[in-house]
Each structure stands twice: as structure tokens, then as C-alpha cells.
Amino acid sequence: MLITCPYCGPRDVSEYTYQGDGNRTRPDPASTDQEAWNAYIYDRLNPRGEHHEIWQHSGGCRAHLKVTRNTLTHAISSVGFARDAGHRKSDGHRKTGAQA
């Protein structure tokens, strides 16, 4: 399975580490809402189909990626930086580097 890292291009799955469900929102560090923390840590979407996941390019640039991948066919439909997936817009300088 190949995942196209925005920095490094298409790389084999063995270069990546899976970090699971990318649909979770971590509570604010100061939050004392135990239920929200429990939900964040333990309750996962686990779809048989399109999934939004976090993968780390641990064998390469070490960036965390938000990947949309079908868990039944393994087909990947989108890859982006995890840090851009949130509220924060991409800085200009974060555009890459090496192209595929």
C-alpha cells in the first residue's frame, strides 16, 4: 500500500505508523470533563468503508498525515497534513519540498 506523503511523495506503508481514528477531538488541556476525555481516548469510529485516519511518516519526514482511506478496499482518496486539518490554515511556507 502506498501513501503519498505531501513532503516525500508516494512511500510504502512500512514507512508509516498508524495512529488510528482521526475523527477525534482532544479536549482542552485544562478540561476536567472526564467523559470527554474518555470519549477521546477510548471511543473510536471503526467504519467498514471510508475512514479518516492519522498516519505518521515515521520512516521519513515524521510528519503526521490525515488520510482518507477505505478500510474495505484500502484505496486512499486523500492525504494532507494533520496539522492543517484543524482550524488552523496552512502557512505558505509549509508547502513542500519534494514532489512525487
Place this chain on the structure above:
Amino acid sequence: MSPRRAVSGGRIDRLRTIRFTFDGKSYTGHAGDTLASALLANGVTLFGRSFKYHRPRGVLTAGVEEPNALVTVLIGSVREPNIPATMLEIYDGLVAESQNRFPSLEYDVRAVNQLGGKLLGAGFYYKTFMGPVIGPLKGTRFWMFCEHFIRRAAGLGRAGMEKDPSRYERMNAFCDVLVVGAGPAGLMAAKAAADQGARVILADLDAMPGGSANWSDETIDGMAAADWVAETVRELKALENVRVLPRTTVWGYYDSNTLAALERVADHKLAPAKGEPRHRHWTIRANAVVLATGALERPLVFPGNDRPGVMLAGAAERYANQYGVMPGRKLAIFTNNDSAYRAALALKKAGGEIVAIIDMRDDISDAAQEIAGKVGGMHLTGHAVIGTEGGKRLGGIKAQRFDARTGALSGDPRNIPADCLLMSGGWSPTIHLASQAGLNPVWSDDLQAFLPPQATQNWVGAGGFNGSFATAAALAEGYAAGLKATGAPAVDADLPSVDEDGLDPRPAPVLEVRSKGKAFVDHQHDVTADDVRLAHQEGFVSVEHLKRYTTLGMATDQGKNSNVPGLAIMADALGKQIPEVGTTRFRPPFAPVSVGSLAAERYGEIKPDRLTPMHDWHVENGAAMYGAGLWHRPMIYGLPGETVEQAYIRETKTVREGVGLVDVSTLGKIAVQGPDAAEFLDRVYTNMFSTLPVAKARYGLMLREDGLALDDGTTWRLGQHDFLMTTTTANAGKVMQHLEYLLDVVWPELKVHLTSVTDQWAGAAIAGPKSREVLAACVTGTKVDNQALPFMGIVHGEIDGAPVMICRLSFSGELAYEVYCGAGHGAHVWEVLMKAGKPFGIVPYGLEALGTMRIEKGHVTGAEIDGRTTARDLHLDWMLSKKKPFIGSVMMDREGLVAEGRLQLVGIVPLDNRPVNGGAHIVEELHEDSPRDSIGHVTAMCYSPTLGKYIALALVKDGKARRGTRAFVSDPLRKRFGQVEIVTHHFYDPEGSRMHG
């Protein structure tokens, strides 16, 4: 000349004679022969014994789908079992033997299994062997008694016990187009793609590319087909953008158009050439794939179809045309389709006598009729073979009038003498790879075969693979596929001309003839047609159940011959059509793949060795090394005659009384830098780090998100925005991943940068009352007295020209310093420290002494931070800041993590003053005969020279409350029992006065 070698013809090199041995007997063959063709040429007909019944077996096929002729090759003390003789190219000095027979192939005692035939039908073992419910053989004992004999009788070839000296290599390849199969279709595809400028890899599992053209009688572009392919291959090889890989089986189609292939680099030689691996494991990443893998012939199912001398018609054609071998002198043919007529022609040309062609169809094509006339012999249409005879080799066949529409036999059977029977049940496209990368295959009633499925990856098919068996069609489809694979538009290309024989590829929809006697579907596993019907009777009707219940298709040939006939019989029993019964999913590998090739360079070296810069010094100075994960670390530096215990006691004493040096380079080290570094550390550690002054270090504890202890270490503040974090050796990677995740996914707004610097810094800890004096003797550029370098302080200086960073922190509890320098200086700095320490009696110490001192102090390590303990369990409550939230601060208060009865850290003193090992359990009441009710376990143990007795750390239920009470150590595994006292884990210098001096 060998008795069955055709006088002329074949693509072997008759000028090169090869000498080989089979079952102890010497034979000769020619270069280009396989073991099967050479043995057939020598008149050998008995090649093996079947799995269950040990029936005599001849060779059935001429290729990778061979179920019967499996041999073991012996090379020195190395043996390789289960090699199909049809794939083994002979070489001078080849030593091969048959398998699964005792004492010999000719006389196998286990053939007696055949007598149990009816008893040993499919699934018989599920219905018996349960044994009695009472008595000495109750429970599983009876089954295991029977199983002992079953296991000894089972198995095909025997694996060796010697390590294989061969080298296995891994190759990564990238291409625009991978063409699998170098028959006419594949060659044209490669040509078309190459002409477009694409990077092409062309792989074929045979030694000689060309596929079926190598044994065809057709002419292509006016040349013999085999000559045309040879010429085409030459042209392709000359192209810079084409790589031709013969002897290469593409066996796996994985995600993202990644395919795995096995190249048998040296299996056709006695030994690999210099620098050559035995096998190459290819990972090929192709933009597009052309599957031109052709088709495999099916046998027919009729009684006696397993007798040596019965083989596939296409195989016989190949033996005659490619190898110049006559599998028999008087040949009969039994077929449901036209292709067998081609074989008849080839065998006749090679010098054989065609005694009969038995075609189950009433109406056959004109082309077939013409061939029948040419080859002579009986031509019995509307007939079927209903039996064979001859013991270990075919002597004759029995044929009878047969109505293909109803399956009815009529009239009188007739006996026809023959020493070879060629059978053809039609052809199944070789769609295995397509099935790995596609949906369900599509049944064709016309061809009575499964056609390729809809693709789920980027491949296109051509030729026999598509069911286009005619060479002209294969050439055209191949060319079109090659173009499609490059994305080029289709054109009307100038294709080579073929003189077609006009035969009709469509078979009669009959694969079985039912008559008296065992009719085999899966030859290797001895699965008969009746077994399939038995599965049906017992309700195992889905194709997967059929396979698992009868073991049909689970032999080394993976059902290449047996799948469709098996389905046909089940469909018939169900009164359904074959596609309704279904088809099994094909999985990698297409053909068996050596374990060695998959290990490749990891064979013999599965993981890297991680060595510190001081490694050589340790080894040269008597260190006993052991593994800590991938690292090699010194356990002790034993003096001659010392036991391990004596060594670490001596080292510990010397440190506590004088000075010692230990290599701590393996600790995880992470540079945490940036304006928000301090804030970040406050979030990840339980205690405060933003308040840490520059040039000071602090012990830190990290929790997991779920509130359990993750890791501990010290973090040094080197500058306002510059921290060096250390972690335990084992958790370095885990902590790094944890921190990176937080910065990249959770808090991308924090301006912090992380760099793993574990391998960049060498670290040596110098410890003991004299440690300061040693440093003073060799450190320049900075003072090291108590004022300049207070407890937990950091200074920068030099040791003999090497820049060093020194932090005064202590794991041992003594006055101690950690001296860090660039890894390149590590060995040198270590040696200078040892030299400076010599007047003070410095010793190097290892992990045992390090462990002893930390046990004495009650410091926790990975043995206590085992992923199930909390900070409170380990008495690190004081580290849990109340001033700020931190990772795990809310989760750690959950009911389960603060409940009573949790394992808590304690000290253990065995009252009999004998060791209690790590892993021993603690109990309130001792029951040596039936240990029970464990309340905890020992995490680490040592003899404490400081206290003069054996002590241990342990995790015990409600440990805190049990201090001062007595309990027992209960270690049934090492037979250690005894009374112990539970005490505080701070055995020695609980106030830490010695470190603060």
C-alpha cells in the same frame, strides 16, 4: 540414447549431456531438460506417492501446477523438499529423491492405506478418534495417541536441520508497465509498451520465455513459433527500457499496484555463481500491469485417472515439442475439446503411435476431424474412458459409449492397450493474480471456465488469460494491452501473421465420467469424486466448505488442476450451475515461495545491532554483554573466576565507597527546543519544567493519556528555549512518537521543535564519593566543585579536547555526574575518565551493579513502570503538580486507578537471606503444593552489599499498608518459597544525603 527420447526435435541442447541422480540411480539428460522430462526420456513413469493412499503416481503436467512428481533435492547437508520435478532444471551433479514413500518408490509399505479406502474418505477423522470418556485414555489422550501415528505418516518431503548457506536477496523495482507472462500475448504487450518509451519489466516463470509458443507447431511471421519468440525476446532484451526476468514467478498482487515476484536465480545450478544469491525477492511497483499468464489445462475425472502414464494432453505436447520426449509409445487421448488433437499431432510427429482418440463429444470440428485422420488410430466420438489398468504403469484403457448430455454409458466397454493416456478437460485461464486484485471471476459457459474478474487495481489482461486461446488473438490482445497500459491510444497495429489450425476451443460441459472405481479430482490429496459427493451429502456445499472438508485444492498445487472439476461435481450434486456454487478467492502466493527469499537480507541478521561508542572498550575489558532490546550493554565486568553475583557486588561496593563509571549512552535523548518548549514540557510532564532555571536539570515523570505511568527521565535546561530530555532506553521511541503526535496533531500552534539525539550524544555516568575528584582531575574549562556544579546543575567544559556537558544527577544515590559528549568522542572521553580515575581505584560497572544500586535506593525503572501502574502506585504522588493540568491529570483520578487493592511498590527482604528472583510472587499464606491467591510479584532483586543481605522490589496489593508486615515469596516455577518482610522501597539513604554532598 534414452529409450523415450524422440529421435529429433525439441528445444533442448542435445550436444550437452547432463548427469544426475534420482533415488540413487544415475541418469543422463540434456541441457534444457527438467527432471521430469529427463526422467520421462529415460523411461521412468513412477515419480511419487500420493498423500493419503500412497498410490503410485506419475507426472501429470509439465509445469508449476504439478501435483504428483514432487522431489527432494540434496545439496551437501542441505535438503530442499517438495520441488515439482517439472520445474527443476537438471544440472550436472543434481541429486534428487522421491518423497513420502518407505522403503522405496516402487514398494511403499503405506500403500496399504488404500485398503482403508472407504474408511478413509473425506472428513473421516472428524467422526472418530474421540476415544473413551473414562479411563486412562480419557480427555484428549486417545486422540493424541492416534495423532502421534497420523503425524508420522503425514507430510510430504522432509525439511533439513542444517542452516542454509545460501544468500537471499531483496530487489526493489519500479516500472511503468509490468508484463506478467512472456508468451505471445505478453511479448507483444512488452513490445507495444516499450515502443511507447515506457519502462517495462517482463517476467516469466519459465527459464525460456515464450510460453506456449515454445511447444507449439504453429508458424508466426513465417517462422516456427519458438523461433519467433526467441527472436522477439532477443529484441526486447536489447532495449534499454526493458528488463526481462526469466525464472521469475510473479506471485502476489498487493495494494497500490505493488507486486511480489520470486526469481530463482541459481536453482538450475549446483551452486550460485560468485556474488549470486540463490533467490531474489522482487517488490515491483508498477504504474500498470499486463496479465498475460495464459491458461492451465484441466484433467478429466474418471476411474483410474491417476495411474502413472496418465497425463494432461497439453503437457504431453510440451514434452514432445519442447523437450523431445515421448511420454509413451502407444498413446491414447481422451478429451472434451479440440486442443488435445494438437497434442495428438505433436506426439505422432515425435514418433509415437496414436492408438485411439476418445472424444466425449458427438459433433466435432472439421479441423479436429482432419487431424484425427492424419494421426491414425481409432477415433471414437461420443465415447468416454471409464477405467485404466496396469498396476504401477498404464497398460491399457477401457472406453465405452458415452452421452455427454446425460452422462449415460451404454454399449459394451472395450479394452484398448496403451502405455500413455493423454486427457484434456479444457482450459482455465490463469486468473490468480487478477483475482487477488479484482472482484469475483466471471463464468463462461462457452469455455466452461472462469474468466478474469473486474479489476480493482490497474491491470489489463491479454491472450489465454482472457480466454482468447488462439495465437492471433493473443498477439492482438497483447499489443492492445501494452498500449493501454502506457495510456497510449489504441491503434491498428501491424501484427505478426499466424497460420492458425482452426481448432475450436470450446469444450463439452462435462468434466466427469461416472463409473465404478476411484476417480481422482485432487491428485496430491487423494480427493475423489465420491469425496466431493460425500461433502455434498453432509451439507458442505459452499465452495469454501467443500475445500476445507475434503482438502481439495489445499495441496502444493493449490488446486490449479482440481478447482474447476471439483466445482463441477458439486454443482452437479446440487443441481446448480457452476457459477452458483461459487469460486474460492485466490490468495498469494500464486505458487509456493521460499521462506528464505521473503527474509532476504534478514536471514541470519533479523534486526540491527545497536552499539554504543564505547562498545569495543567494554568487550576488550572483559565485559559480559547482553541484549537490551536491540542494544548490547555490559552486564558485568567480571574478573577471572568471579561469578556474576561476585562481580556486581564488587562493582557496587567500589562505587559506593570509591568511584565507578557506567555507560549510559543508550538512554533516549530528545532535544526539545523553541519558544514554547517550556510550556510544552509543562503539559507532558506531571511536574513543572517552566520553572526550571537554565543550567539545571530535573527528574520528570510522564503519564499516558489514560493516566497510567508512561516513562520517567531527567530533562536538562540548556537555555531559555533549549531543553535536553532523557527517557529510559526502552521507551525512547515511544516517547518520541508521543511527543511528535502532540506537537503535530494536537497543538500545532506550539512553537516547539523535537530532534531525536539518542545516537548523537554518548553518555557516561561517574558515581561515588570520589567522583568529583576524578572530574576535577580531567575536566577543563569549568570548575566542578559544589558551588560551580550543585546538585542537578549543568556545566560545559572539555575533557582532553572533547567538549563535554556535565550534569550532576544520580541514579545510584551516590555523588554522581553524567558526562555527555558527541558520540564521536565517546570512546575517547571514556578512556580519559578511566585513566583519571585510576589513582582513585575507579572500576567500570555494568547493568547489574547499576540495578543493584537503584534497587537499594528504590528508584523505579521499566520493571515497575510496566504499563499497568500509576504514579500513586509507585509513590510518585509528590510529582503530580497541583498547579497545572498535564497529560493524564484528569484520567488518573478515575475509579479504577485509585481503587483499593491496587499493586503498589514495596521493598521485600527475604528472612532466610536467599535470593528471590524477579517474577517470583508474593502470597499471604504459603501453599507450596497448590500455590494460590497471589498478592503481587517481585520486580527486581539483588544482593545488597551496602545492607549486607538480599533485597528486592515488588508490586504488592495495598503495598503501602502492608509495610512492616510479613508475607511469603511463592515461586513454584523456580521452587523458591520462604518468609519475607514487606518494607519501604527506600532501602538506603532515604533522605538522599549522599547525593547532595
Place this chain on the structure above:
Amino acid sequence: MAEYSVFSLLRNAFSGSPDWKPAWRKPDPKPSYDVIVIGGGGHGLSTAYYLAKEHGITNVAVLEKGYLGSGNVGRNTTAVRSNYLLPENIRFYEHSMKLWENLSHDLNYNVMFSQRGVLNLAHTPAQLDDLARRGNAIVHSGADSVLMAPAEIKRLMPGIDISGTARFPITGGLMQWRAGTARHDAVAWGYARGADRRGVDILENCEVTGFIRDGDRVVGVTTTRGEIRAKKVAVAVAGSTGHVMNLAGIDRMPIESHVLQAFVSESLKPFLDTVVTFGMGHFYVSQSDKGGLVYGGDLDGYNSYAQRGNLPIVEEVNSEMLALFPSLARVRVLRSWGGVCDMSMDGSPIITTGPLPGMYLNCGWCYGGFKATPASGWCFAHTIARDEPHELNAPFTLDRFHRGILIDDKGVGSTPRLH
């Protein structure tokens, strides 16, 4: 229904037409049952069996979306053991072991449970202590365990490399002699036949497409073979748990479904009598009665329902086999396949009433469900029949994760793929 025995075998062998009946009927679905068990794998079938046998509840339907046993029960590497670390797990799996020991008789079907031992190897002194901790825990919980020295191990399996030149030399091992292997298909078929004989309807090719609710309560299911109602609906679908719970409106679970690959080699003469596991990587191997080496290792490491994985694990697992048995380089991999493993947040299972009224849940088996088959069904049947867990499965709640009551054998926390 014919009793199976060597006598019936002989009788049928010599009669002209054997009277073997189908191992289980293929009835049409009834409109309602007392209990529906969703999942016709090992656990679903054993649940139905024990509902009938232990609790007299026979008006039961087992719904299987494909053919019976097409999930993990037919795909696993067949090890059966109870050598866990934590007491809750040891007790549960030990109960399973005791059921295994008489299972063939119970079912009148030879499941070929062979107690030839499971050996876990250690490669450092610290690892040996860890094994001892677990071994002692096992003994203190009433099961069996012994330590073995390298020389003993070599005698037991001559092909193993105990030399000091191995990358990870063997320092010893933890052996559970009563553990071993069983024939996976036989377990599914045996339970199916046993349940069927007692009146349970096994409905294959019957996929659940939704749940029928009466308010909050689950009162039935919609399937590809029509609507079926029941007072109690039990879910035992392993890797498909997330998907099925989704149909019930529960879109988040403490489960991730991962692909696990497994392999079998060509058939060999006896080479290895025991199940062996590697200590410096996740790898296990045994030899089946037919002679193939059955082996596997780590998960691929990402969510998948595809029942297939990728090359890196294929390479890693085969390298690990050679690290233990270097002579096997010349042996060939014959088949590879994959299953879907429901990895839970602490590596231990969930067998509970709920989470909705009328529903019962059995999942979270990670890659260790096969050995649990008898006890899982036995406990689940109890839970369904009595509307409360048995003592043995009482710890395996769904809410334990939130409450911080973790049963974490591996100690790796809330990262499912590491369990």
C-alpha cells in the same frame, strides 16, 4: 442424526450407500425466535450450543452473513492456551481449556485438540523473569506452567537455534504443556452440528441489515433473508462488531478492526511438535497434523476489513521464522490469508449484557478468540439466559475502559494495534 464413531465409520464404509446426514440443517428462517445470535463463527455457534445444552433454550437462530465459519474461526493459527498474565484472563481461558479437554466428546465431533504444549521463548535474563512472573501468575490461578532451559528446548525441537551466535539467543522459555492446537474448522462444524441437533436453526447467507427497535429496546433484526424478531439479540461478530453496532445506531466503540495475516507452508514430515512463540517480536508457529507449518506474527497495523494485508508483514513474519529455525529457508510458503481482528482498548474481551436493552454483546477478542471459543460461548450463553454475566466474564464489561478498570495483559494502554 447419526452418531459419529469408529463403528459408524466402519458400517458406512462397507455399506453400498453411506447414510451420513448433513452435519447441520439448512432451514428457512422463522419469523421469530427466543434468541437470535448474530454471527455464525466459533463464538456465535458455541453460544447457541450452550444456550441449548446448559440452559435448555433451543428456540434460537444463528445468523451468518456468509457460509458458516467464514470469519476468523476458519482463519486462525489454531493455538489453544490459557497462559495469560492477569488473573481475570487466566481464569477465563483456563475454564475454556477445561471445556476443550472434553469438547470432542461433548460434541461427538473430533475437534482434534492436541495438548502438545505452547512454549514462549525468552532472549534475555530480564525477559526470563518476565516469563516467570507470568508463569507464576498462571500457577497461582490454578493452571499449569513450567520454565524450560535452552538445552531442554533444543531436545524438544531439534530444529531450533539455541546457539550463542543467534541474533537473539534463547535464554529459556515458559511452557504450558496442557496447551496446544485444535482443528479450527472442526470446532465450527462440531458446534454447529451440536447446536443444530438440539434444535437451533443455523441460517447461512443471512446478513443483518438493521435492527428492529421498540423504543430503545432491540426486538429483532432485518436481514437479507427477511425480518426476524426475538426477545433477545446477541451480537458475536468479532471484526465486524463496529459495523453491526453502527446498524444499531452506536457509531463509536472501544474497538479497532485490524487485519492479521497468517501463513501455512507446504506439507513436511514432522518437524515441530509444539507451538512456539518468539520473544523478540510477535511470532508464533506450529505444525499441523497434515504437515504444514502454520504461523503468523504481528498485525499489519492499520484498520482493515479486507481480510488481506500487505508485503511488509509477509517479509517480517517469514524472517522471524528463520530467526528461530534457520534451516527452514528452503521450505516454501504455500498459502497466505487474512482475518479481521477486533482489537480492544486493553487487549481483553467484552462479554456483557447491553449496550441496548434486549441486546447482548460479545467482542474484543483481538487475535486470540479461537482458544476462547468454548468459554466465550459458555459465558455468553449464561449472560443471555440469566441476563447477567457469570463470575468468569463479569470483569469483561464494556464500560470498564471509561472507569479505568483495565485488564491490560500487555501493558500498552489505549493503542489497540499494540495489543
